Amino acid sequence: MTxxxxxxxxxxxxxxxxxAVINTGSGGCDESAAGRMTEIFSRAxxxxxxxxxxPPTQIEAALKRAVALAEVVxxxxxxxxxxxxxxxxxxxxxxxxxxxxxxxxxLPHALYGARSWQAVLTDTLAAPCVRVVSGGRAGGEAFxxxxxxxxxxxxxxxxxxxxxxxxxxxxxxxxxxxQQIARDPLEYRLGDKLFGKAEAVAVICPLVSRAMQGDxxxxxxxxxxxxxxxxxxxxxxxxxxxxxxxxxxxxxAKVTHIEVKGHGRVPxxxxxxxxxxxxxxxxxxxxxAFRALAPRDSIPSAPPN
Numbered sequence: 001m002t003x004x005x006x007x008x009x010x011x012x013x014x015x016x017x018x019x020a021v022i023n024t025g026s027g028g029c030d031e032s033a034a035g036r037m038t039e040i041f042s043r044a045x046x047x048x049x050x051x052x053x054x055p056p057t058q059i060e061a062a063l064k065r066a067v068a069l070a071e072v073v074x075x076x077x078x079x080x081x082x083x084x085x086x087x088x089x090x091x092x093x094x095x096x097x098x099x100x101x102x103x104x105x106x107l108p109h110a111l112y113g114a115r116s117w118q119a120v121l122t123d124t125l126a127a128p129c130v131r132v133v134s135g136g137r138a139g140g141e142a143f144x145x146x147x148x149x150x151x152x153x154x155x156x157x158x159x160x161x162x163x164x165x166x167x168x169x170x171x172x173x174x175x176x177x178x179q180q181i182a183r184d185p186l187e188y189r190l191g192d193k194l195f196g197k198a199e200a201v202a203v204i205c206p207l208v209s210r211a212m213q214g215d216x217x218x219x220x221x222x223x224x225x226x227x228x229x230x231x232x233x234x235x236x237x238x239x240x241x242x243x244x245x246x247x248x249x250x251x252x253a254k255v256t257h258i259e260v261k262g263h264g265r266v267p268x269x270x271x272x273x274x275x276x277x278x279x280x281x282x283x284x285x286x287x288x289a290f291r292a293l294a295p296r297d298s299i300p301s302a303p304p305n
Contacts (some may be wrong), residue, residue, distance in 0.1 A: 010128045018049040019066040023077030025056035027103040044125035077104025079272035089141040090290040106145040110207045129296035135289030139277045143270040145208045150200030190221045191255030198223040218254045258283035
């Protein structure tokens with residue numbers, strides 16, 4: 001993550017047109033968010049900023065409009081909302097302020113540290129600096145934090161059931177994932193360094209990786225090797241309760257290109273969103289995914305696992 005641009009350029013862009021989009025369905029947003037955001041803009045001398053609050057069903061249309069009309073887009077929402085905003089700002093070359101308004105808030109925490117969205121927005125507008133965010137692309141899906149390809153991505157359903165204290169449903173979903181793992185191993189190639197068969201391939205961006213500097217020009221890739229049926233339960237435990245990259249069955253590499261082949265369409269999670277990719281998936285490092293605004297003197301805390 002590197003810096004670019006000048007404060008004068010940023011101030012001109014902020015004054016020209018700024019639109020903020022709030023996802024009212026995100027866990028960190030409430031009905032008072034729009035009013036508090038408007039007050040922050042007014043105190044920063046940006047009384048002309050537009051604040052739009054929409055439910056999840058309207059978020060894509062609101063983001064599309066904001067990116068088309070504004071020079072700077074502010075987004076308050078969860079990881080999925082921020083991923084969509086980052087992808088749209090990337091294509092349009094617009095500046096983005098991604099505020100933490102969800103549950104995990106991986107990208108905002110990596111950029112700004114574990115701070116409230118009000119503090120992030122206030123400090124960013126007071127002393128803005130452009131930070132280049134790198135990322136990845138799996139097939140046609142952009143991601144800025146991490147992607148998990150393969151049947152273990154289905155563990156997310158089990159984890160969600162556990163969050164709602166539904167242990168029986170969690171066990172059922174874990175069993176389904178184990179059956180698919182045994183049935184559908186992946187073939188993978190991590191650059192020129194590693195190749196073989198895997199239960200899953202995880203790809204982590206520099207911004208959130210604990211093993212990389214934020215400006216390293218590569219992705220961290222982790223391949224989970226095929227294992228015996230009994231070992232699948234160890235993987236299940238690590239996937240639901242721990243960082244499964246630390247499991248002894250995992251091989252790691254820093255690469256710019258990854259190829260994954262499945263027996264059918266590859267299930268995946270990209271920045272928290274479940275998707276189905278094609279049978280053969282190309283994953284590539286994107287050096288400049290989008291440009292974010294952050295406080296000039298900000299020092300992010302260590303990224304979350």
